[in-house]
Amino acid sequence: MARSCGATMASWQETAQKKRDYVRSQIPKEWLLEETPEDASNAYEYLNKVLPKDETEIVHKSLLQLQKDIKDKKLSSYEITKAFCHRAALAHQLINCCAEIFFDRALARAKELDEYYQATGELKGPLHGLPISLKDQINLEGLDSSIGYVSLAFKPKTKEDTSVIAEILYDAGAVFYVKTTVPMAMMAVDTYSNLYGQTVNAFNNKLSSGGSSGGESSLIGCRGALIGLSTDIGGSIRVPATFQGLYAIRGCTGRLPYCKVMNSYANQPIVPSVIGPSAQNLEDLEFFVKLIIDSKPWLKDPKCPPIEWRQVQLPERLTVGIMKNNGYITPHPPVQRGLQLIVDKLKAAGHEVIEWEHPIPVQTLKDNLGKIFVADGYGETKREVAKTGEPIIPQLLGFSDDLEEIGVTEHWEQGKTKYETQQAYDKAWLSKTGPSGRTMDCFISAAWETTSYPAGKYKPYHCSYTYPANYLDYTSVIMPVTSVSEEDNVAADYTALNADDEDNKHLWDYDLFKGMPVCAQIHCLRYEEEKAIKIAGVVSEALKQ
Amino acid sequence: MARSCGATMASWQETAQKKRDYVRSQIPKEWLLEETPEDASNAYEYLNKVLPKDETEIVHKSLLQLQKDIKDKKLSSYEITKAFCHRAALAHQLINCCAEIFFDRALARAKELDEYYQATGELKGPLHGLPISLKDQINLEGLDSSIGYVSLAFKPKTKEDTSVIAEILYDAGAVFYVKTTVPMAMMAVDTYSNLYGQTVNAFNNKLSSGGSSGGESSLIGCRGALIGLSTDIGGSIRVPATFQGLYAIRGCTGRLPYCKVMNSYANQPIVPSVIGPSAQNLEDLEFFVKLIIDSKPWLKDPKCPPIEWRQVQLPERLTVGIMKNNGYITPHPPVQRGLQLIVDKLKAAGHEVIEWEHPIPVQTLKDNLGKIFVADGYGETKREVAKTGEPIIPQLLGFSDDLEEIGVTEHWEQGKTKYETQQAYDKAWLSKTGPSGRTMDCFISAAWETTSYPAGKYKPYHCSYTYPANYLDYTSVIMPVTSVSEEDNVAADYTALNADDEDNKHLWDYDLFKGMPVCAQIHCLRYEEEKAIKIAGVVSEALKQ
Structure with a gap:
């Protein structure tokens, strides 16, 4: 029911439904499930069964393998992006993990990158053509960053709002295609919001995906993403990574740039939230963190201390x-x-x-x-x-x-x-x-x-x-x-x-x-x-x- | 007059007088001035006139020169320390720059260091035997850190209170001998407190020493110290350094360890105060900062980012x-x-x-x-x-x-x-x-x-x-x-x-x-x-x- 302050104002339920419908409308018709399949309580296994074999193969490769496949022209960014979009579309319908879906934009970008490589023989950067998923607080032009509030639905961000870390990844050649669900204010270790409802675990839909980066980790858990960005002020990177069996890192304050990432209580200065990746592979995780640090984020984010990536030599006996x-x-x-x-x-x-x-x-x-x-x-x-x-x-x-x-x-x-x-x-x-x-x-x-x-x-x-x-x-x-x-x-x-x-x-x-x-x-x-x-x-x- | 809450309680004026008398009592009798000399409006020049020539020569050397002189056994730590104590004693009587005087302790330490070097042929560290002055907020066992309040007089610090940076300097062989005056709360750019009164400029006693590190800079300005530690949240290192013509550095937050240094509004997290040296020579300043960073202060102070000292190659044309x-x-x-x-x-x-x-x-x-x-x-x-x-x-x-x-x-x-x-x-x-x-x-x-x-x-x-x-x-x-x-x-x-x-x-x-x-x-x-x-x-x- 509408609130009292005007007949034209939608109730929060209406806004939330409209937003969920909008997200679903971004899925190509041929990828829509008519109804939730009965044998899909483990979304990951279900997707392995129903998706084309070549796509399943692609999504099981590591980021570094896919990077090489693109370089060697064994796979195009378009093929890879499409495989991840398809899998993410189905995953979303099973576990409710996406807050934004923008496959058109992603596939257009992938095509552009492929053409660039074809024409110049050069890659845009170390992430050339690789799909990267983002928690629904990383700002991209034209898309909401809801951080789990109904009030922030249909409030698209501008170009100026773009998160520094998203710019770094984009400049390295990344292809963005989805943003992933979070609980209200991202101050929960389960992923539920009035806007998007409940996100469930990639391996068991009775169980929690964890939170607050539950959308991100459950999507990666389903192999609907290779690697993606989450944030953590009390466990929000680590809890969902744990519940989905991923590698993930909660780096220290400011090691990776949080600048222009939407946040709750963003300016609480005593224990700030940090941003970091979750991934299927440790090598991918290391590569990704190094790549961001090598971009000298301290020149883009005043909260980053200028600590270069350091080669560590571990002792033989830890x-x-x-x-x-x-x-x-x-x-x-x-x-x-x-x-x-x-x-x-x-x-x-x-x-x-x-x-x-x-x-x-x-x-x-x-x-x-x-x-x-x-x-x-x-x-x-x-x-x-x-x-x-x-x-x-x-x-x-x-x-x-x-x-x-x-x-x-x-x-x-x-x-x-x-x-x-x-x-x-x-x-x-x-x-x-x-x-x-x-x-x-x-x-x-x-x-x-x-x-x-x-x-x-x-x-x-x-x-x-x-x-x-x-x-x-x-x-x-x-x-x-x-x-x-x-x-x-x-x-x-x-x-x-x-x-x-x-x-x-x-x-x-x-x-x-x-x-x-x-x-x-x-x-x-x-x-x-x-x-x-x-x-x-x-x-x-x-x-x- | 005493306040109403008890006949035994001293008025703030009494406490302040008692503290000033105590500081003066720490000066050896032979170094006491009967009355303020008429020709001492420029304390620096006056001291050059009245102090023994060999002492004047010592205090005009750089820290690095004195370090070499000790190493080469041309000067002992005792001789150097005594020269600085003598000059600081007179400077204090002219410009009112000392909050604590502890020459006995300093000379005993210098003697000990000389004996150690004599016996072992080894130096305790890169600051072996060199006198270092400290703003009256750096904690040393048995001494107050008043930060300009009467209430903090006669409240000596314990061993556990010792400032991390003081420990680092001590371990490097430093000899502490004075702590220097600050204004109330150190939130002023002049150096005046009800506890110690007005500290004036080393070169003109009608002018301000600046603040809040006015005691520190005016003492160095008089060559009553080689180098010393100040702090800065709005200019407190830089203003007095400027008024006394020194080299000084306001490093960035946490580059040098502030841990266990007394402070006003110590936990205000948005713009924290920083600590850093002021000195007569740039080479001394660089050496001193590098020495502290090389001690890996981030292992002793959780607020220090682990940024090692970096060799910088400037372009030929800046x-x-x-x-x-x-x-x-x-x-x-x-x-x-x-x-x-x-x-x-x-x-x-x-x-x-x-x-x-x-x-x-x-x-x-x-x-x-x-x-x-x-x-x-x-x-x-x-x-x-x-x-x-x-x-x-x-x-x-x-x-x-x-x-x-x-x-x-x-x-x-x-x-x-x-x-x-x-x-x-x-x-x-x-x-x-x-x-x-x-x-x-x-x-x-x-x-x-x-x-x-x-x-x-x-x-x-x-x-x-x-x-x-x-x-x-x-x-x-x-x-x-x-x-x-x-x-x-x-x-x-x-x-x-x-x-x-x-x-x-x-x-x-x-x-x-x-x-x-x-x-x-x-x-x-x-x-x-x-x-x-x-x-x-x-x-x-x-x-x-």
Whole structure:
């Protein structure tokens, strides 16, 4: 129903429906599904079955392979782009992952790039002709950046609004074709909004895709994208990457340019959100991060420190901390098994593995960050939803009706507490050595205590494995380890640490999570992106042995 | 008179007197002046006259020369330290520049270092035995960091409070011997506090030493120190360095570690204060900054980005922007002449010199920064002075009784405005090229429109030459160019741009400023400390031709 301020004003429901219809209308008719197929609860597997074999082959290649195929003229950008558009179109109809679809633009760009290469023998750049997906907060001319609000639908961005990082990728030859769904304000670890509804997991439509970059990761999980950009202020890159078994990096503040990327609470200065890729392959991830840094983003974004890409030489024998339990929530059996696998394989490969516990209770880290998130009493969100009358989504982190904005003095105290906590944590880390006497290179923990949870059922104890990297501004890389399999068909027979842990224990259900990817999280110190990626490579290699 | 809350409580006047007496009591009796000498209005010259010749010779050497003299056993640390202590003791009695005096400790440390070198043949580090002065906010065990408040007198810091940067210098072999005066809250560009009174200029006791690091710069100006640490949030390193004709650097946020340095509004996150040295010699300044960065401060201070010291190769022909007037306040004749000297000499040396104007009105930059400074309504200062009843000093930047604390939403908007301004300014800079087509390497302007002003007589239009580097977080190096001489014995015959400029014009008085140093300010982009120092070297060389 329309709100009272004018007969011509659409209700939020009408606007949202119109936007969803518009997105669907951008899918070519021949790619539309009449109805949701019954055998598509695992979208990834379903797409492998129904899509043309040559397309399935293309989307399973790595970015670096496709780069080579274009260079060698084995594949055209048009063929590659079309394969990803087709797969993304179907994926969207199964898991509801796209906020914007603009295949026409993408295919026209791909054709143009092909013609350029044909005519000149030169590539536009290292991403020449390669499709890249973007979370629905990266601004492109002529498209919305809704960040999950109905009020921002049908408010297309101008050329001047274009995100710096999108310009960098475009100049390197990238082809953009979709923007992916996010929850309201992107302040949730599930992906649900009144605008787009629920985005579900690529491998199980009963489960959450994670959030806030759930659209991005579930699309990549389905192989509807090679690599794409997400953002993270409390786990928003890492949670969906984990739920979809991807490689992903939460680099440190400003390492990659956030300039002109739409954001909630964009100017909250104590713990800023960061931007980074999620991908199917570690090599692709490294290539992509390096490419952006090599473009000298500090000349385009005043918030980027001028830290060039550094070649890292890892020691032959790493000293790896393992945190099997953060002292608050115990990981589910498959996640525990994944961590033990890492321990065993790293030891077998000759690395030094030591135990690591948070020197500060994780609840403190989590609570302190949570307070920063609600410093304005969710005023921005309240103002934004008031524009259309849409309700606040239940997943909003730490939301409560009676929150109030704080003054700068209290906010500065929050900054002080964070800084002192960083000092204390760094000190504990830097004095932690293995039997060899070497300082701990990284510590590895779960990225999440489970492999997902039922879509829409976020629990407030979640995020205790992701918040510390945000609060401390540590580098964090997510990597796949294994998947939930017969070995995990056991009861969660540990003693819960507290009521939240007990609750999480009850969430364990082998039949529900069967087949889901299991990931781990590698933490390095601040601005050690290159090192964290290299360590992920070492762990990955060890796991193959 | 004592305040009402207890007969035993001292009035702020009593506490301040007690503190000043205590500082004086730390001077050996034989170094005490009975009364202020009549011929000491220029403290620097007076000290040259009255101090032993060998000491005068020592204090006129550079840090690098003294480093070599110690290494070559031509001088001991004890001899050097004693020469600086003696000179600082007398300087303090003339210009009131010391907040803490601890010669006993310094001489004991020097002796210890001499013995160590004697015994082992090894130096403790690159600063072995060299005296370093510190602004009264750098924490050392057993000493106050008053930051200009009576309430903080007789509140000695503990070992755990020790500033990270002091530890780095100490570990490199430095000898600390004095801490230097600051104005209340260090939010003033003159150096006056109820605790210590007025600090005056090294060369003219009628004139201001500048602020907030007036104690530091006036002590170095008198050659009572070689090099020392100051801080800068609106000009506090640069203003006093300019008034005393020093080299100094305002590096970018976090380039040098501020961790555990006492500060006002320490956790205001939008435009943080930075720490950096002032010195008599550019080579000393470069050596000192490099030494601190080489110690990897990012492992000790979470706010430091890990940017190693970079060797910079300047082009043979620099493209230098010159800003002769910031469009708001016209520099006094000697400052204008200094800038013209630079233009002429750089051109003669084959460099490209182009005109540069702020792409954004300087009043906007200045007003925006001013609003950030008073975000908490000067609440912290009001609370601090309430502890003793001392009055607010009139020099406090932007203070007014009816200021009120703002909420986080407004504060975040201030951050947004700053960020957008940085983007716009960077863009204008990076698209500014000389006739050669090269992008502008730096721009040079006045650091202050005058060469000082009568002590205690701060005018609210000041700081328009210093605030931009803080607001934009640009690198800034101060360097001496010339001094006020007969050529400047002219009327200020320009047409004032506005009432403030008219007022400043009336301040010009050749007889008052005669002999004062004239400095210039070199601005480079963010985190270009190495480049800015190298350019200062090029300008310095050109000026010698």
